[in-house]
Amino acid sequence: MSKKDSKKSVLTLHPERCKGCRYCIPTCPKDAISVSEKINQKGYKPVMVDMETCIGCGSCYTICPDYVFEIKEVQ
Amino acid sequence: MNSIICSGFGGQGILTAGLILAKISMDGGKQVSWVPSYGSEMRGGTASCAVKVSDTEIYSPFIKEMNTLVAMNEASVDTFERLVKPGGVLISNATLIQGRTFRSDIKVVEVGATAISEELKNIRGANLVMLGAMIQATGLFTPEFFADGIDAYFDAKGRNTPLNRECYMAGVTAAEQA
Amino acid sequence: MVERLIPTALVEDNKFCPGCGHGIINRILAEVLDEMKLTDKAIGSMAVGCACLMVDTFGVDWIQSPHGRAAALATGIKRCRPENPVFTYQGDGDSMSIGFSETMYAAFRNENITAILVNNGIFGMTGGQMAPTSLPGQKTVTSPMGRNTDLTGQPLNIINQMKDLNIGYLARGSVTSIKNINRVKKYIRNAFETQMSGGGYSMVEILSPCPTNWKMMPDKSLEHIDNTVTTYYPLGEYVKKGGDSNE
Amino acid sequence: MALKLMKGNDALAEAAVRAGCRFFGGYPITPQSEILEYLSKRMPEVGGHFVQSESELAGISMVHGAAAAGFRTMTSSSGPGFSLLQEGISYIASAELPAVIINVQRYGSGLGDIFQAQGDYFQAVKGGGHGDYRMIVYAPASIQENVDFTTLAFDKADEYRNPVLVLSDASIASMMEPVDLPEMHEHDPNKSPHAAKGKGNGPFKRITSTMYYIDDFDTYIKTKYDNMAANEERWEAVQVADAELVLVAYGITSRICKEAVMLAREKGIKLGLIRPITLWPFPAKAFKALPDTVASFMTVELSPMPMIQEDVLLSLDTRKPVHNFLAGMNIPEPIDIVEKAADCIKQTAKGACNG
Numbered sequence: 001m002s003k004k005d006s007k008k009s010v011l012t013l014h015p016e017r018c019k020g021c022r023y024c025i026p027t028c029p030k031d032a033i034s035v036s037e038k039i040n041q042k043g044y045k046p047v048m049v050d051m052e053t054c055i056g057c058g059s060c061y062t063i064c065p066d067y068v069f070e071i072k073e074v075q
Numbered sequence: 076m077n078s079i080i081c082s083g084f085g086g087q088g089i090l091t092a093g094l095i096l097a098k099i100s101m102d103g104g105k106q107v108s109w110v111p112s113y114g115s116e117m118r119g120g121t122a123s124c125a126v127k128v129s130d131t132e133i134y135s136p137f138i139k140e141m142n143t144l145v146a147m148n149e150a151s152v153d154t155f156e157r158l159v160k161p162g163g164v165l166i167s168n169a170t171l172i173q174g175r176t177f178r179s180d181i182k183v184v185e186v187g188a189t190a191i192s193e194e195l196k197n198i199r200g201a202n203l204v205m206l207g208a209m210i211q212a213t214g215l216f217t218p219e220f221f222a223d224g225i226d227a228y229f230d231a232k233g234r235n236t237p238l239n240r241e242c243y244m245a246g247v248t249a250a251e252q253a
Numbered sequence: 254m255v256e257r258l259i260p261t262a263l264v265e266d267n268k269f270c271p272g273c274g275h276g277i278i279n280r281i282l283a284e285v286l287d288e289m290k291l292t293d294k295a296i297g298s299m300a301v302g303c304a305c306l307m308v309d310t311f312g313v314d315w316i317q318s319p320h321g322r323a324a325a326l327a328t329g330i331k332r333c334r335p336e337n338p339v340f341t342y343q344g345d346g347d348s349m350s351i352g353f354s355e356t357m358y359a360a361f362r363n364e365n366i367t368a369i370l371v372n373n374g375i376f377g378m379t380g381g382q383m384a385p386t387s388l389p390g391q392k393t394v395t396s397p398m399g400r401n402t403d404l405t406g407q408p409l410n411i412i413n414q415m416k417d418l419n420i421g422y423l424a425r426g427s428v429t430s431i432k433n434i435n436r437v438k439k440y441i442r443n444a445f446e447t448q449m450s451g452g453g454y455s456m457v458e459i460l461s462p463c464p465t466n467w468k469m470m471p472d473k474s475l476e477h478i479d480n481t482v483t484t485y486y487p488l489g490e491y492v493k494k495g496g497d498s499n500e
Numbered sequence: 501m502a503l504k505l506m507k508g509n510d511a512l513a514e515a516a517v518r519a520g521c522r523f524f525g526g527y528p529i530t531p532q533s534e535i536l537e538y539l540s541k542r543m544p545e546v547g548g549h550f551v552q553s554e555s556e557l558a559g560i561s562m563v564h565g566a567a568a569a570g571f572r573t574m575t576s577s578s579g580p581g582f583s584l585l586q587e588g589i590s591y592i593a594s595a596e597l598p599a600v601i602i603n604v605q606r607y608g609s610g611l612g613d614i615f616q617a618q619g620d621y622f623q624a625v626k627g628g629g630h631g632d633y634r635m636i637v638y639a640p641a642s643i644q645e646n647v648d649f650t651t652l653a654f655d656k657a658d659e660y661r662n663p664v665l666v667l668s669d670a671s672i673a674s675m676m677e678p679v680d681l682p683e684m685h686e687h688d689p690n691k692s693p694h695a696a697k698g699k700g701n702g703p704f705k706r707i708t709s710t711m712y713y714i715d716d717f718d719t720y721i722k723t724k725y726d727n728m729a730a731n732e733e734r735w736e737a738v739q740v741a742d743a744e745l746v747l748v749a750y751g752i753t754s755r756i757c758k759e760a761v762m763l764a765r766e767k768g769i770k771l772g773l774i775r776p777i778t779l780w781p782f783p784a785k786a787f788k789a790l791p792d793t794v795a796s797f798m799t800v801e802l803s804p805m806p807m808i809q810e811d812v813l814l815s816l817d818t819r820k821p822v823h824n825f826l827a828g829m830n831i832p833e834p835i836d837i838v839e840k841a842a843d844c845i846k847q848t849a850k851g852a853c854n855g
Contacts, residue, residue: 293699296697308706314697322558330568337697
């Protein structure tokens, strides 16, 4: 169990999947999500995440209809 | 080719009589068909079935003119007597069909089938009495072969009683004496 | 803290509109199937509507039925393959309008299947026409003056139709918040657990936003569900036979 | 094997069971309800499944589901119910799934009535559902053929992965004749290449319209139905070698026509008979093989309007008169058929045309 304590939740972003619904922005408890300016392959302005602020809580994963976010555990 | 119509009130076991005839004929190596009455003209309580028994292929299973009519009630005679072929046989249930003048160019065998079956305490066996009379009058099969067929038919259903054969044989005897 | 990885059944990006609730529901359904180790055995029955868009992106065996008949197909599948988890995934127009009879009779027979009915109050794929579930006064392309309930009837509450039947599980959730999404995931899990224990018919109705046809921004769509839609279609578990109790 | 005296509907249902059919979904309607009644008892005996569906729409969709699960499966209906089956039949054809459909024809459009008829011909053979599909349609004329062609229908449905129709009628449904039933055949649903059973470790299956996944689908589907048309024609020809007029009739009517042919021959009238056994594909080859003595045709149909007549005309290389005997709701008498045929022979000699 001691190893678990050393793990950290890290967000992986798939901005190419984002359709710009922005459900994630008010859902993020740390206000770490904002809209980027460049347009993705689907034609939307995808969200971007301030990784310094992100705590890897997974709220964005839960609300996102388009599988833009994943939370992975790393050492 | 033998064309037989069995006709009577619904509930007189007339479809079953035809079915027994078809089944025993089949077991006797004949080609057979059995068609129940169908269509609005047959409504109003009268049921009938058309049975063909043949040594050769049966084309149409339907019957317009018949060799033999098994008539359990008055309405059956009204409907079908005129369609019996000249020289054909009409088995008439004399318990219910009385005081009638029949065609003279057919053989009419009057058997009190309902009364006989009542005497034998097997009221549902009136159709078997009629079958006995029909077999005797037409010579379609030997009476004994057909009697064994009736036993086999009810044995297969698991509800045979000696009364079935008795009813049938009473019909054979009545036709002999008629 | 646990990992939140995209479930294995989501084999391609979904094809739904921005802000569509189907995407969220697809993911939580896929999560439940993965967590219960049912993804490899599941057989889905879909019919006609936006749900059809899942046929290439949601990686389980699919059978496509005529419009409305998904529950009848699922009946045929489940009777033949009782060991497999069999589910329907349909919208409200599909399951409650043209398919009302098939939907109700699957419940009436207590078929051991799971029905996921996504209620967004309109026919989505055909362009936002009025559905049985549309709210009184709701403007749609076929009720341009707002739904007149004198002429079209009251909104169809499928839970009310089913809750007195002899069935295994019945619940209604929504996907408007983390809390509601987690709760509806639990409902879906309860539904499949009901099926896998032979508990009979299970159905989860999910209130879901259609920003495109509602002509609302996505965030307003979620507010609309919370503030208005749920007053007609209250959330909660209505029938629950067996399993743990969580509410 | 011992012969069994069976009703048409019962024999058909037993044949389905013996062909390995293990799912039936259907709705009561006269004159096919005995098929449901029989299978409601018989299916559980063989480990199969019977569902009395809430409608024909649901019944055919249950069959669709069972077919997708890899099972041999069947539904049956009649007239008004057959109309409701069309949706599902089109979908099953589109998904290229095997299934057997029974239509025990009854009389009339709308509610109609329960007695024998052949008025569903167009709906059966021209494709009653939407879109581009065909079905092999078998027309049994006896109880034995009810058994034989129901059995064959399951094999052909599997062979072509396509629904197959058995077009019976109220007469054949209710009459009894001796039948020789085939042995029990077990069908392994897991060996059906199309069966949905959960993806396991492999790719997932999408059992939907195959048009989505086949390149040049137009050519593919046309080739499929062309092959069926080329290989599946069946018919019976009776006394056609020297016939002047050939009767054309299927199912129960063909048996009356056979009697009419024999009757005509006794009178020196040279009638023959072509009995289509498959109504689709219509046995055009039977007509191409006829001798030059045949100067005209007469269809005999249990409907008030001609239907088969159209397909006979389409099957003839040369324009020869095609008359019809429209019996409507009445079982025709062989003698009446012979008399009209004799009249048609005379008319033809005078150069009269169709009708």
